[in-house]
Amino acid sequence: MVEEGPGQDDGLPPDARLDRLEQRLAEAQQREAIRTGHKPASDASEQLGQKVLATLIGGLLGGGLIGWALDRLFGTWPVLFLTLLVLGTASGFWSIIKMSNAQTKKDR
Numbered sequence: 747m748v749e750e751g752p753g754q755d756d757g758l759p760p761d762a763r764l765d766r767l768e769q770r771l772a773e774a775q776q777r778e779a780i781r782t783g784h785k786p787a788s789d790a791s792e793q794l795g796q797k798v799l800a801t802l803i804g805g806l807l808g809g810g811l812i813g814w815a816l817d818r819l820f821g822t823w824p825v826l827f828l829t830l831l832v833l834g835t836a837s838g839f840w841s842i843i844k845m846s847n848a849q850t851k852k853d854r
């Protein structure tokens with residue numbers, strides 16, 4: 747009785763074997779990329795999501811920090827902090843809206 751080679755299944759149609767080979771090759775490439783420290787490039791949706799998150803956090807932190815510093819400088823504790831925190835949040839959301847509108851126009 748002759749044994750089959752590794753990973754071969756003659757009961758499958760040829761297309762399924764090729765698909766399985768391509769899948770195993772992609773898995774091997776991912777393992778190699780992790781081993782060597784090269785990560786696969788992120789797609790456009792992931793990049794847009796990271797940009798949106800950074801914009802929102804930047805608006806919140808920027809407004810809060812500037813408001814806190816000005817309040818300490820002028821001695822008007824919560825007034826400038828809250829005002830600039832709200833303005834930073836609003837500017838963050840405004841930037842996100844502009845990004846989404848630009849992405850929508852780009853997709854058309």
